[in-house]
Amino acid sequence: MSATELRTIFERPALLADRSTHYCPGCGHGVVQRLIAEVLGELELGPRTIAVAPVGCAVFAYQDLMVDFVEAPHGRAPAVATGIRRVRPEAFVLTYQGDGDLAAIGTAEIIHAAARGERITAIFVNNGVYGMTGGQMAPTTLLGQRTTSTPAGRERIGTGSPLRMTELLAQIPGVAFAARGSVVDAAAIGRTRGYIERACRAQLNGAGFSIVEVLANCPVGWGLTPVDSLAWLRDRVLPEFPVGLLADRTGPPG
Numbered sequence: 325m326s327a328t329e330l331r332t333i334f335e336r337p338a339l340l341a342d343r344s345t346h347y348c349p350g351c352g353h354g355v356v357q358r359l360i361a362e363v364l365g366e367l368e369l370g371p372r373t374i375a376v377a378p379v380g381c382a383v384f385a386y387q388d389l390m391v392d393f394v395e396a397p398h399g400r401a402p403a404v405a406t407g408i409r410r411v412r413p414e415a416f417v418l419t420y421q422g423d424g425d426l427a428a429i430g431t432a433e434i435i436h437a438a439a440r441g442e443r444i445t446a447i448f449v450n451n452g453v454y455g456m457t458g459g460q461m462a463p464t465t466l467l468g469q470r471t472t473s474t475p476a477g478r479e480r481i482g483t484g485s486p487l488r489m490t491e492l493l494a495q496i497p498g499v500a501f502a503a504r505g506s507v508v509d510a511a512a513i514g515r516t517r518g519y520i521e522r523a524c525r526a527q528l529n530g531a532g533f534s535i536v537e538v539l540a541n542c543p544v545g546w547g548l549t550p551v552d553s554l555a556w557l558r559d560r561v562l563p564e565f566p567v568g569l570l571a572d573r574t575g576p577p578g
């Protein structure tokens with residue numbers, strides 16, 4: 325290649341909106357949304373995708389991803405996605421929720437959608453706090469973690485322990501695929517992309533409910549710089565929420 329020849333090595337995925345991000349500097353949501361845009365594009369699912377957005381910072385998926393969206397506040401995304409899937413069987417149905425929305429406000433909806441084996445794909449961004457409303461404690465907040473509603477650190481007595489939602493879901497027979505990844509570094513982001521692709525394929529194959537939890541950083545909600553928030557994610561969050569495959573029932577019945 326001569327010195328004047330240029331080669332494209334990095335592009336914005338076609339399904340990611342060409343606009344400035346709404347997110348705070350260093351926020352993990354944008355990375356997750358880029359991965360979704362890449363996978364939906366690769367699988368040529370853009371035109372037939374109907375996604376469901378939640379409350380919280382996660383809601384901005386509806387303006388960042390160039391697919392059709394329905395807004396379902398307060399944890400009801402899996403219920404709304406169920407309705408969409410049933411009246412539009414040809415659609416590819418995706419939900420995008422934060423941990424306050426999925427693991428607190430909408431616990432019943434996600435568990436029963438999984439129990440019914442709904443053929444929907446859930447992307448669950450776990451940043452350990454209620455980001456949009458000011459960094460309050462979520463069910464996923466670590467013990468000892470300071471939040472605006474636990475200023476002395478979360479204590480087991482009174483507020484319980486971090487809830488491993490995806491492990492809970494993984495043991496339900498209707499769950500075809502469940503995995504947890506993170507955005508802590510480039511290698512982890514690559515693995516998370518692979519999980520999102522496998523979860524989408526599980527729906528395409530009619531295997532059942534699929535979910536990918538993504539451990540993400542919330543620098544503002546955690547009161548840390550973006551760099552320090554990634555160190556916290558690596559050193560504190562990952563040991564409490566092990567990444568990896570949690571369930572794969574996509575193969576032929578044994």
Ligand SMILES: Cc1ncc(C[n+]2csc(CCOP(=O)(O)OP(=O)(O)O)c2C)c(N)n1
Pocket residue numbers: 379380381382383398421422423424425426451453454455456457462
């Ligand atoms: C009935 C009701 N309860 C609470 C809220 C406030 N609220 C807005 S977003 C949100 C949760 C956000 O947390 P999370 O799902 O973790 O998403 P993140 O912002 O961290 O992405 C809450 C409780 C509301 N708008 N209405």
